[in-house]
Amino acid sequence: MNSFENRVFAITGAASGIGRALSLQLTQRGAKIAAADLNDAGLAELQKEISALGGECFCFSLDVSQQADFVDFANATKEHFGQVDGIINNAGVTLVSAIRDMKRSDFEWLMNINFWGVVNGVDAFLPHLRESDDAHIVNISSLFGLLALPLQSAYNASKFAVRGYTEALKMEMAGTPVNVSSVHPGGIKTSIAKNSRVNEASVKNGKAGLLKEFEKAAITSAEDAANIIITGMLKNQRRIIVGKDARWMDRFVRLFPATYEKIFGFEKGVLAKRKREAAAQGGE
Numbered sequence: 511m512n513s514f515e516n517r518v519f520a521i522t523g524a525a526s527g528i529g530r531a532l533s534l535q536l537t538q539r540g541a542k543i544a545a546a547d548l549n550d551a552g553l554a555e556l557q558k559e560i561s562a563l564g565g566e567c568f569c570f571s572l573d574v575s576q577q578a579d580f581v582d583f584a585n586a587t588k589e590h591f592g593q594v595d596g597i598i599n600n601a602g603v604t605l606v607s608a609i610r611d612m613k614r615s616d617f618e619w620l621m622n623i624n625f626w627g628v629v630n631g632v633d634a635f636l637p638h639l640r641e642s643d644d645a646h647i648v649n650i651s652s653l654f655g656l657l658a659l660p661l662q663s664a665y666n667a668s669k670f671a672v673r674g675y676t677e678a679l680k681m682e683m684a685g686t687p688v689n690v691s692s693v694h695p696g697g698i699k700t701s702i703a704k705n706s707r708v709n710e711a712s713v714k715n716g717k718a719g720l721l722k723e724f725e726k727a728a729i730t731s732a733e734d735a736a737n738i739i740i741t742g743m744l745k746n747q748r749r750i751i752v753g754k755d756a757r758w759m760d761r762f763v764r765l766f767p768a769t770y771e772k773i774f775g776f777e778k779g780v781l782a783k784r785k786r787e788a789a790a791q792g793g794e
Contacts, residue, residue: 511596511646511689511743515540518591520583520635522574522627523601525552528650528698531736532598537565539740544587544594546572547601574601574627577634584634594638598648598739599631605664607709616707617664624668625675632679639688646689646743649676653696653756657763660776680748689746691739696756698735729755 511517519536523529524545530552533543537560545567547553553569560567568590570583588594605612605620628649639645654662655669673692680690730753742750751757763770770776 511644511746513540514740516542517595517644518542518544518587518593519596519598520544520546520587520594520631521598521600522546522572522631525549525556527600528695528732528735528739529598529600530556531732532600532739533567534559534563535733535736535740537563537567542566542568542591544568544570544583544591546570546574546583548573574599574630575622577626577630580627580630580634584638587635588638593642594635595642595644596646596648597631597635597639598650599628600648600650601627602650602652602668604662604706605708606661606706607664608661609663611709612664613709616709619707620664621668621671624665625671628672628675636688640686643687644689645687646691646746647676647679647683648691648693648739648743648750649679650693650695651676653694653753653759655692656694656756656760657770677748689743691742691747691750693739693742693750693752694756694760695735696730696753696759698730698732698753729753 514536517540519541521529521533521543524533524543525547526549529545529547533545533556537543543560543565545553545556546569548571550571553571557567557569568587570586572579572583574580584594602624603620605616607613607616632647632649635647639647649672651672652665652669654666655673658666673694676690676692683690735752738752739750751760762773766773
């Protein structure tokens with residue numbers, strides 16, 4: 511995509527975090543925004559900010575896991591603006607749990623949002639995007655779509671799936687006006703950890719401890735993340751890596767694909783927990 515001037519972009523998870531930052535920055539570059547989220551208050555505030563910038567924002571209350579609702583969003587966006595030039599599938603959630611402790615219902619909840627939400631967005635908007643002379647699909651994966659971590663199996667599964675789906679989609683869109691990018695952020699300062707589901711049986715210090723760890727790891731602001739994504743879109747990059755941590759770890763995993771978990775020490779915590787559990791059982 512060469513320019514965002516007078517282009518119409520639909521963005522999910524737009525009420526906060528990266529979605530909000532993308533909505534504001536694309537507005538500043540001349541785009542019109544169709545903002546979707548379940549946070550109606552956040553959408554109303556975003557609409558005010560976009561209006562203050564002289565932009566136009568159409569808001570839609572959306573559960574991305576509902577295919578029919580996504581179709582309604584796409585059709586409403588086309589009807590409101592008369593065109594659609596991009597969809598950024600940004601909405602996402604996380605689940606922290608060991609596989610052995612995980613509830614199937616929690617796993618399905620996450621996949622319905624993180625993976626099927628992306629598929630629903632592409633299915634709903636692609637017919638409209640094919641009518642544009644220059645369109646872009648941006649699917650937000652994660653650094654965890656490039657490497658795996660213990661206690662993140664469900665999140666890893668969803669983000670690896672988004673990556674594979676998006677890269678295949680890019681190949682299928684070759685020769686059409688539709689560009690496709692997969693985005694892989696590292697630690698970003700958003701509310702995703704605060705809104706996560708945490709299996710207390712799997713996490714030593716519970717959700718409170720997890721939030722402290724996340725705050726330390728989140729080294730990139732949502733505004734910086736949005737700027738990197740927009741730059742990548744202008745360059746039509748297939749894979750957009752966001753954050754110094756993500757770029758460094760991506761290179762490391764490429765160099766040591768079979769042993770990175772040992773080098774990073776990802777297995778040490780698991781082994782230490784097993785020793786503690788064994789000691790506790792022996793003491794009973």
